[in-house]
Amino acid sequence: MDSYLRRVFMLVLLTPLMHLVSSDLRGLGYVFIPDAETWEEANQCCRTCYSGLLTINGADYEANLDDEGWIGLNRTDGSWTWINGEPLDNLQWHKDEPKDEEDCAMWKYGSLKSEQCSSSKSFYCADQKLVLISEEKTWEEALQHCRDLRSPSHDMWYDLVTLEMHKDKTFAMEEAQKAATDEVWTGLRYLSSRWFWVGDGDKAIRHALPACPDQNNLCGAVSKTRRLQTRNCMERKNFFCQRRECD
Numbered sequence: 506m507d508s509y510l511r512r513v514f515m516l517v518l519l520t521p522l523m524h525l526v527s528s529d530l531r532g533l534g535y536v537f538i539p540d541a542e543t544w545e546e547a548n549q550c551c552r553t554c555y556s557g558l559l560t561i562n563g564a565d566y567e568a569n570l571d572d573e574g575w576i577g578l579n580r581t582d583g584s585w586t587w588i589n590g591e592p593l594d595n596l597q598w599h600k601d602e603p604k605d606e607e608d609c610a611m612w613k614y615g616s617l618k619s620e621q622c623s624s625s626k627s628f629y630c631a632d633q634k635l636v637l638i639s640e641e642k643t644w645e646e647a648l649q650h651c652r653d654l655r656s657p658s659h660d661m662w663y664d665l666v667t668l669e670m671h672k673d674k675t676f677a678m679e680e681a682q683k684a685a686t687d688e689v690w691t692g693l694r695y696l697s698s699r700w701f702w703v704g705d706g707d708k709a710i711r712h713a714l715p716a717c718p719d720q721n722n723l724c725g726a727v728s729k730t731r732r733l734q735t736r737n738c739m740e741r742k743n744f745f746c747q748r749r750e751c752d
């Protein structure tokens with residue numbers, strides 16, 4: 506191959522890789538969608554491309570939410586509950602809120618306001634790429650679990666997480682503190698004489714890994730104190746699924 510062709514070839518090969526490298530697992534954690542929808546439609550829309558309507562319990566999003574829109578909070582059986590099942594704790598309702606006849610919540614004036622679920626509003630979706638699954642599974646069961654999370658429309662799919670960038674490994678380690686197991690499976694796997702990320706088979710691995718691993722240590726996990734280590738694939742651990750982009 507002459508040098509010009511080789512250069513073009515490399516560019517074609519590298520372009521998708523650079524795109525992937527520039528995406529960041531932590532992200533903002535949410536996206537604002539300006540379209541006007543009812544609460545239920547908004548939640549459906551968020552579930553198609555994101556992780557449902559945004560829930561803001563315990564997170565420090567509030568200061569950053571400048572727009573007004575639905576969030577993932579409604580009144581179910583008489584009590585206000587986040588759609589992830591958590592009860593409402595100490596978030597502030599706006600003055601004279603909530604109203605008796607209004608069962609869905611929006612973010613407005615830097616606080617919570619109730620509204621009729623059937624009114625049309627802009628909305629906030631949770632945009633979490635890294636999802637900790639608190640079930641204890643072997644590496645292969647975990648992979649299957651992530652892949653089964655695929656949305657019916659196939660716009661969105663999941664895989665065990667790829668942790669190539671240093672900041673993604675650090676973020677995963679922070680998130681691993683919430684796990685019930687000391688280690689959490691990632692998509693790192695040794696098969697057919699090489700290490701690879703199951704969700705990004707072509708991505709070069711920069712992490713130093715044993716070239717001839719012990720047969721009992723062929724799967725990669727992140728722990729609460731260390732970034733990546735190789736473990737026995739049959740051990741049961743919590744695991745990280747990674748949400749992949751809608752087109």
Ligand SMILES: *[C@@H]1O[C@H](CO)[C@@H](O)[C@H](O)[C@H]1NC(C)=O
Binds near residue numbers: 545581587608
């Ligand atoms: C509240 O949200 C739940 C889903 O978390 C849903 O099943 C229920 O219908 C919603 N209630 C209202 C009043 O929209």
